[in-house]
Amino acid sequence: MATRNPYYDGAASDHFDGLRFFNPGHPATDRGLGEIMRWKLRETAAPWPKLVQVTPAKPDLLVDDLRITMVGHATLLIQIAGLNLVTDPVWSDRASPLACAGPRRVTAPGIAFDELPPIDAVLLSHNHYDHLDIASLKQLEARDRPLIVTTLGNDAIVRKQMPRARFAVGDWSDRIALGGGVEVYIVPAHHWSARSIGDRRMALWCGFVVTGANRSVYFAGDTGYGDGQIFRDIGARFPALDAALIPIGAYAPRWFMSAQHTNPDEAVRILLDLGAKRGLGIHWGSFQLTDEPRDEPVERLVVALAAHGVDCSRFPAAHPGQRFDFG
Secondary structure: OOOOOOOOOOOOEOOEOOOOEOOOOOOOOOOOHHHHHHHHHHOOOOOOOOOEOOOOOOOOOOOOOEEEEEEEOOEEEEEEOOEEEEEOOOOOOEOOOOOOOOOEEOEOOOOOHHHOOOOOEEEOOOOOOOOOOHHHHHHHHHHOOOEEEEEOOHHHHHHHHOOOOEEEEEOOOOEEEEEOOEEEEEEOOOOOOOOOOOOOOOOOOOEEEEEEOOEEEEEOOOOOOOOOHHHHHHHHHOOOOOEEEEEOOOOOOHHHHOOOOOOHHHHHHHHHHHOOOOEEEEOOOOEOOOOOOOOHHHHHHHHHHHHOOOOHHHOOEOOOOOEEEOO
16 A cells, blocks of 8 residues: 655645545546456457548648647647647557557557647646657657646656656646746646556646637546536636537446546537537547447537537547647
């Protein structure tokens, strides 16, 4: 039993007990070995294609208003008010601690790394390997030395591999100014963290809201839905969000994933709770992490939008290489 947090040493709070972070008022996300074995031995993962062709985008160097380009999974290029931001950058072939094993990419990145414009800041939501990829961060560090905006404890994980990296580290509700009138707000998410067996929930997870040029973008990172209150709170704090980047995949089997990952119906509820003008479905189709068929999230998103009376054009699933303008 761990008695020391190797990443963060701070005072207890309403979501930190002095050793581990937690989700207040939300079902537990921890899963034991028995539950993992039940999933892997009793459930059946749908077959996925080994390769899905994409048409990579070639983004402009700068955008004065707001443009978002899907790279894949939870990696997106956000261009706002002349700054270039990238979320949870993963350009590696696998979302894994191992180069030879683990979930392999079935879609090429929607922006080739060499076509990526200079990156001013990285928004790093949490430390799971499909979101925190040291190899990609090292590439960005060597080329652009961006500011890495993240939550408590994740900086210690990255600094071990990248001691000269620049960080802005905060807790839920903190604000970080990037310059040029662009600001990043750290907001809650219902999730968890781990890089190895013994460090579960020892670094904090989050979503982000980015504002600038009279535009605003919400990036969920990874999250479960719960009772929806955190999303209604975010919507009240940031009314009329221009864009909401919401996970629609990695939800099956539901008994295992519901506390930590939203399904398409819950993603639509998040859009409505936020009051966002438009949504983009992310976190699907690039890495097979769970059991649902690759294209099922897209199909179920269309059904959920119809059930909630929302026009499909308001919340499409984002495909790698797709560009979305919000001018």
